[in-house]
Amino acid sequence: MDADTYLLFEDYLDGRLSDEEKRMFEARLTSDAEFQNSFTTYKKLNAFGKHTIGKAKEREAFRQNLAKVANDYARNKPTTISKIRQLRPWQYAAAATVLVLIAISYFQFFAIPTYDDYREFSPISISVRGTESTSELLQQAQSAYNNENFEAAAVAFTRLRNAGEGSPEILLYNAIALTESDEEETAAELYEELMNGDSVYAEEAIWYAALNRLKQEKHSLAKELFKKVPSTSPHYRKAQKLQKKL
Amino acid sequence: MQNKNVHSDQRYVDGLAQNDTAIINAIYKNFVPKVIGYIRKNSGSEAQAQDLIQEVLMVIYDQAHQQDLKLTCPFDAYFFLLCKRKWFNQLKKKRLQKVTINEEIVSEHKEADQFAFETAIFEEKQSLFNDMFKKLGKACQDLLKVVFELDDMKKTAEKLDISYAYARKKKSLCIGQLTELIQASPKYEQLK
Incomplete structure (x- = not known):
């Protein structure tokens, strides 16, 4: 036509x-x-x-609601007991032991994982060939980050990026600092930028982006990201386990 | 099918379209156990069943919004059939040919068959539309995103700083291009 x-x-x-x-x-x-x-x-x-496109937000809200109902359903599914019979004392003891073991494994294997279970923290050391003022900002960002003062770190990293020091490494630590200071949506944008790029931090960003969603309890988004962690990543096994649990 | 009497179970479709939690809960309580049982009996796990069910409900939601989906059969038969078909296709894709599904993928409800078939075609088309949208040039993709996000051509023209007439023309050209990409794809012929 x-x-x-x-x-x-x-x-x-x-x-x-x-x-x-x-x-x-x-x-x-x-x-x-x-x-x-x-x-x-x-x-x-x-x-x-x-x-x-026009109703993407509503569609996402529906997806989340669906995941929540499915989750509640899976957790509270009714179980059926077919027969009741009298147990001997040793059977009670055995049953109690089994129950304790089941309970332990339930919490280990089936409990919904949380961000805090998986957050890992290690100090960073970044070097840039910047001007004096950016080096100073980097020092500030780094020491705030290493002291786990993430809000200050996020501010300093953002200023650093605004000053033109937008290396993928800085972008990643800025995003992590944002996740830690409850700015998950802004963090998600930075992870997205990294994931779409071709730097060595692109793979790492998938893992942290997934943890970011886990922190928000956006389980289906987290699950999708965990699935994307490639088998070459050091986080692959954890990611596989997590996506199954979600 | 639109002329027949709408079934009272239409409330499930409407409830999904409105993201009504009570209706979604009712679907899980009334219809989901049967699907999970079926998938588990046919080489699947509960987790696979759960994922598949969510995908199916998502498709019904999309179809209810984009087309005038009016059920004239029970929701149970329609939903169960959709899940069965999807599971069967997944098994086929994985080439688990040793696995046989014990029964025919048809329902006692002829109308449910027809509805499930239409929904399956709808889903295939959505995936084709998505794939082809990504093949559009960046300029068209960007323009259409603004057009659909704002859903108002005057505002679109203002935002893009172009005239209203030109915005409408560009929109029609971009959807036209997309139409042609879709018509040229081999999958289109099968879905017609």
Whole structure:
């Protein structure tokens, strides 16, 4: 179809055609199969865009709600007991031991993991060939980070990046500092930037981006990210375990 | 199918479309155990069943928003059939050919068959639309994102600093390009 025809589709969908034009349009729909096929696809694409792009937030809210209900369901599923019979004392003792073991393994294996279970912290040391003022900022950022004063570290790292020191390494530690200071959404944007890049920190960013979502208890987003941690990453096994638990 | 009487179970479709937690809970309570039981009996785990169920409910949500989905059959039959089909396809993809599904993938409800079929086609088309959207040029992708996010051509024109007429023309050209990409894909013929 040519450009004028696509604009005609748009006019028809917007209700901009006169009665006569509309009648002609509809007559062509019944007589011209190619015209009809193209219009049907065009119309569906319009609905697709309005929903998946235009209502992306609502769609994500639904996905989250679904995951929450599914989670609650999996945890509270009713169990059925078929028979009741009298137990001997030693059987009670054995049953109690088994129950304790089951409870321990339940908490080890099935309890929903939290960010705090997996957060790891190690001091950093970054070097840049910057100006005097950026070196000073880097010192501030680094020492705040190493003292686990993450809010101050996040501020200093952000200033550093604004001053043009936007290396992937700085971006990663800025994001981690943001996660730690409860600025998860801003952190998510930085992880995204790293993941889309081709630096050596791109893989590392997936793991931390997943932990960031775990901290927010956005379990399905976290799960998807954990799944993306490649087998070459040192976090691969933990990521696999976590995504199964979620 | 639109002319027939809408089934009272339409409330489940409407509830999903409105993200109504009580309805989602009711679906989990009433219909999900049967699906999990079925998948576990057919080489699947509970976790696989849970993921599949969420995907199926997501598709129903999308379809309810984009098309006028009006059920004339019980939700149970429709939902169960959709899950069965999807599970069967997943097994096929994994080439677990030794695994046989004990029964035919059809329901006693002919209408449920038809609805499940339409939803399956809808899902395939959504995935085709998504794939082709990524193949569009960046300029078109960016323009369409603004168009759909704002859902208002006047605001779109203002934001992009172009005239209203030009914004509409560009939108129609970009969706036109997407239409052609889709029509040229081999998958399109199968889904028509």
